[in-house]
Amino acid sequence: MKRTIFLGTGALAVAGGLAMAQTGHEGHTMAGDETPATIAYMEANARMHEGMAIEFSDNADADFVRGMIAHHQGAVDMARIVLEHGKDAEVRTFAQGVIDAQEAEIVWMEDWLARNGG
Template identity: 55%
Template sequence: MKRTGWISVIAVFLAVAAFAFGILSRRGAPDASAPPPVEARAIDGHAGHEGAPSDTPSTRAYREAADRMHQTMNIDYSGDADIDFLRGMIAHHEGAIAMARIAVEEGEADDVRGLAQEIIRAQEAEILRMRIMLARHEDAPAVSERP
């Protein structure tokens, strides 16, 4: 085939491919006149689950740990990004430790229990480091008070 023959074949192939792509991609497109999908889940992830008879002891313990963590993460903000970060992260890490302890006590899989133990050790060390940093930053004069 001559050079113009191959170019014509390639051009026709690209045109057919583009047309086919357009047709196939519209098949999955939602109907514009269809009503929007409805979210079936409750807004509150815990809604209807408190004290459910089917909750296992570990599920109840995880729920309690998560609730405690969210309560303690609801800090009084100081306006200092560093202090607020440290306070929030300490509470977050304490929640992670509480959940990891449940996994160690209630879990059966050795690899998950091992990971939970690693998390406990690492997060306890990070909490200690953050408490030291927090004490240092809380004792420092505010940025606006520095000379």
């Protein structure tokens, strides 16, 4: 049985048996004066959530790996944004480490999916 819990640009959250539609924009305001970094983070976040909205296969392992690829890519995208816009040397070093680790894990996950029919 396959289920998709994704509604266009939104998601379906199920809590205590009650389904609630969420657009992913709750609590966000657009004042029109966002910095390029903020806009980039918002776009990266939207891509990540869209990518994580997989069609579930009832294979817990494959579903986890498929969803985590988008999650890790989101981390890489965010780290690249801080490398472009950030100033703090410690944060930039951390961001580069995130990129290195997450890209290696994405390769592993893609290989695992290829080996396991995911």
